[in-house]
Amino acid sequence: MSNASVLFDAPGPRARTLSRVLSIVTALLVAGGLLWMFLVLNAPKESGGITLPGMFDESRWDIFTDPELWSFIIGQGVANTLRAAAVAAVLAIILGIILSLMRSARSPWIRIPTAVLIEFFRGMPVLLMMLFILLVFSTGDYWAVVGALAIYNGALIGEALRAGLAALPRGQREAALSLGMRHLQSKMLVEFPQAFRQMLPIIVAQLVVLLKDTSLGFIVGYPELLRTTMNNLSSFYGNRYLFPLWVVTFLIYLAMNLSLSWFARWLARRGDRRYRTGGKAGGAPEPDPNQGLLMAEASAEARQAEAPPR
């Protein structure tokens, strides 16, 4: 269903004109809307007798010519955000690997408690976990943020890896066992590397979520990017810079997240090419990590349903 042209006849001249006209009308509407927003924001505002300059007035943006401000934003804000995200990402992947192996263990004494644990962590807000670590273990804001992100995303990555393990063709395991490998060897040397590679795009997509979630540090008091700009800087420079600071923060986040998202998409496309020779010709829809996980889980379940437990 990637190309909708199957749904209707090829448009004739009239339909094509209509579509082009609609296209132009929409473009004009959007441009008009943006212009209107710009004008409203730019209009000087009366407030208690004094006229405040518009949001795009120079006097609201002059602080950004100061290199010291930028070194503070980058040196404290961006650096703390990236540091927390990087440490949490490494811990989350390690935790995810351990959880996925325990979750697919043969002994129910390991498998079932792990499943319950994963469900518990998956169903809880990260923010609550941060508060819990902060108050119960009194570790300080940094470890509250990193710990909560690592546990939460570790549980999600673990679940993704488990789905990847279960979705592998059974022959892989059978072949490994028939070569004389032990269960653990088969799992670590044969099954797990394949599952990890197949689930890599999903894992990276999860890391984008992790990077976004470091912003929750704003609420628990960790001085990451958001707290640096919207709290430290805006109280230092005053409220008149609130909007410009927000815009700058927004752009920095977009730059960070978009580059990571593009990396995830590139990985997914690369993996697709390698594993799916032939496949659909032309304009394949961009892979959706969520859908990938669902498909893996669905095929895993189908496999479990058709065969008794191994």
Added chain:
Amino acid sequence: MDVVIDNLPRYLEGFGMTILLLIVSGLAALVIGTVVAAMRISPVATLRTVAAFYTEIVRNTPLTLVLIFTALVLPYLGSRLPYVIAAMIGLAVYTSPFVAEALRSGINGVPVGQAEAARSVGLGFRQTVSLIIFPQAFRMTIPPLINVFIALTKNTSVAGGFFVVELFTVGKELANANGQAVIAVLLGVATFYLLITVPLGLLAVQLERKWVVQR
């Protein structure tokens, strides 16, 4: 444990607000998301571009940043919205691209052959969409949509950081007031969240097992 039982009314108050946030912003996100998804598959090129742009931008913005805008920056720009409404708007906007993506991936999940077959037996556009594509897309859409709402449930806790008294705020206040029973207080809060997320998750798994078309 006693702390939780003694403060049950407060918990329920916070829980009510969490559910209110969930329902209102969930419905709003469903509406916005459906519009965006429809724009994304429309034959008009500009609509597609705008929708793709919106999805990409909002999806890569942290929720905290969105809520800062609605709760702190908007009042400075002159809005007089109460914080609850501001949080609902922020949550709805933040969730809408995820809804749109879930819907779109459901529609994209229906193989082209289905549409081709329908067209070749002589069904028109409306018949193809309503009789062939939509029933299949619908089944594939519901489980991911439920997952979006589970995420929304957890995200409502962020509104607690922006002057909305919901479950997370209640937990924070109770934990500060009862320093000796922090663990019990917070586990109580977690229980209430799990009360929403776990049944929804089980429902998603159930529906998926029942509905996913084996191909």
